[in-house]
Amino acid sequence: MEIATQYQPQDVENKWYAFWLEHNLFASKPDGRKPFSIVIPPPNVTGVLHMGHMLNNTIQDILVRRARMLGFNAVWVPGTDHASIATEAKVVNFLKEQGIDKRDLTREEFLKYAWEWKEKYGGIILKQLRKLGASCDWNRTKFTMDPELSEGVIDVFVDLYNKGKIYRGVRMVNWDPKALTAVSDEEVVYQEVQSKLYYVRYKIEDSDNEYITIATTRPETILGDTAICMHPEDERYMHLKGKRAIVPIVNRSVPLIFDEYVEREFGTGALKVTPAHDINDYNLGQKYKLQTINIFNDNGTLNEAAQFLVGMDRFEARKAIIPLLEEAGALVKIEDYVNKVGYSERTHEVIEPKLSMQWFCNMEALAKPALEVVMNDTIKFYPDKFKNTYAHWMENVKDWCISRQLWWGHRIPAYYLPNNEFVVAKNIEEAFAIAKEKYPELNLQISDLKQDEDVLDTWFSSWLWPMSVFDGVRNPDNEEIKYYYPTATLITAPDIIFFWVARMIMAGLEYRGEVPFRHVYFKGTVRDKLHRKMSKQLGNSPDPLMLIDKFGADGVRLGMLLSSPAGNDLLFDEALCEQGRNFSNKIWNAFRLVKGWAVDGSLEQPEHCALAVKWFKMKFNEALKEIEDHFLKYRLSDALMTVYKLMWDDFCSWFLEMVKPAYQHPIDAKTYNDIIDIFDNLMKLLHPFMPFITEELWHGLRDRGENESIMLQTMPKYDPALSDEDFLSRFGEMQRVVESIRRVRSEKNIAQKNPVELCVLKPQGDSKMDSIIYKLCNVSEIKYVSEKQPQAFTFIEQNIEYFIPFGQNVNTEEEADKLKKELEYAEKFLQSVMKKLSNEKFVNGAPENIVALERKKQSDAEEKIRILKEQLARL
């Protein structure tokens, strides 16, 4: 059989993914087994795969594939999120490119375009996930605006409204003047910007020439000022109590108020108050019953109320107002200033605080039990440091603004009546029925009801995701939700802990009385190796599909995971994928080697092979224990590294070299079958990490049936009965002897093809272990001697002297130097041990076994020193 020397992943990966789909191996239905479910954090329907998704979904796939092989009925539910702001913005831009303005469209027309756009471009990301090997049950693919999911969202809204948890009210909200919608506090990102601080003086009313100077970063809002505020204990302004000032340009008389909110040290200690356009000013306005003058239109231009610069954009107005202030003699000075400005996360537009009528969800009652389940570890966070962050937010939770002034999303099921009242109901018919009963005097027609124009915040559907994908909101007693809920593990990023994780917990407890997941694994941010976030502007974000093309999906999966402890950032470097690819190739070649051997059934199994098999099985078993422990703690990188070393070092470098038959010689059947068994188990162990190559090689190892897959095999399990400490330690000693012989060969330039003799200063040895030394080291003879050997390279293992005689060629000086170094080391070591042992307090105070250990160290070191000194003397 011809097998290429280099592994070519492309064909293999496509072949097996198609095979898995064809045989429906990702599909799951409730049955008698224990469930293991994961719901995908739904990516934006318009999104394309980036490195963050790669990491996140690799982790999910590993957990799901492993669970399947551990005998769970595992399901991974895929889907996408409608992402109202992001998607609507994309559709608006798309239409603009075609010369269509959203404002010229009706809601229905726009939504028709949006759906068309979604059908055409949406869900690309799910196709891309297949390249990664994601074992999602694709038949279950959900979209947050699917009819049944939407129905659930509306049900929840109506229910919370009826419970009094949802209310409508005027509040200061974060307004995005580009998207023309309110956004939640969590969707605002603050950035430091270089700006200016303007000092402006206001004339004191009824005074000759008295002024008060304030400092502001937003002079254009002067047009909406309705007060000046100072600290009540500020000596400089005491005399102004009870007076009024004149706002420049508009010449409005406003009161001077005093409140402790003002920071005396900042600026002049006097603050202009614009209740309509600043959250703090708004609070002052409420407290002192100030007039509120809204000078902005929704798109951020100045309106009639401003009187001046009407129609101008807020940033233009900020410049244009300067000459007006100068003209009025009000501008005192301008300073450079660095301040923080809030931007909309989605549109990157500067947020404008705005008073508006919005819908809110009261969080207090929902938050309480949700905090508790995390604090008492009903839900476990990995790493658990995020409990702090979570607790802090939950304890200070504020009401959630859930309305968005958009069209793409779940429309709020509130229906307004001609008398300005409204009713909340699942649909217009129900609303009509309620309204008729409530207001018989209105003689209502159904056409009198006008539905609220706003849609719900995207997270108001996402928070139901672990329930809604199993239709558990609409239909809470169905078999699926009862079987799969709660899900096993949520894999997500810490930056959406409040947006999403916290709210899913609230919704789960509210609607099922049960947590939505047992564990939450927080992955880190994927950054480049210079610790910068991946971004389009920097161009430091590699295209995942190109990486897969270059290194294979298995290689990339490994690359993602090689350095990614939970909660730590992943510093991505293509070199990691290269390492993954190299590992694929290593496995591939191990396979080539094994498959290249001829098997001779008549041969006896040699001693060294029997021993090697015994050793590897034990080693494998030890590794299983370690790996199981790592998985329990979600230390996936460590689990992977354990498998990696088991495969590369123990299996390839040691085991295969030990059992490898001489060139063009056949191997005995017993050993061969053991090797195939071992290889088989290694593939199973590796499969969750590298699904493709393991499936390929698993099929290559033995004749498999047409429908067989490694996915359906049982994961090997740690067996405590198999471990034999004594054997492993004797084997380890032998390995160290082998390494020492190699070191001598390397240092003395003795080629592997030249056989050497090994003399051991010891009455007798372990012939079994010796058989391996013969096999690995090209040793012509191992002699047990009672005399030290002259003219030989020497080394010491476990205080036994070994000699490799080499005639006259020994450079005594060099050997002596080496021995001196070793001696020096041993003496220093002995000193440190003696320091401890000569300390009476240590000998009396420390536990016996620790002291005994130190005494053992002492005698070992003394013995070694004695041997070294003898050797030196002989030289």
Add this chain to the structure above:
RNA sequence: GGGAGCAUAGCUCAGCUGGUUUAGAGCACCUGCCUUACAAGCAGGGGGUCACAAGUUCGAAUCUUGUUGUUCCCACCA
């Protein structure tokens, strides 16, 4: 401004309730090898006063306190 985390080899990280030699891994690096599975490889090697200081202890990378540096979260002083 408030809070949390981190600081161990060139890089990324392990190191569990203090004691298994004088602190480990992977990558990178250096030396020698195209040896018959793999140069995407093999064999060998070098590299760290565990951020700093003090304390607790017979004993500290590990516990306490302080200092410095760094990251993240929350708040949002015009």
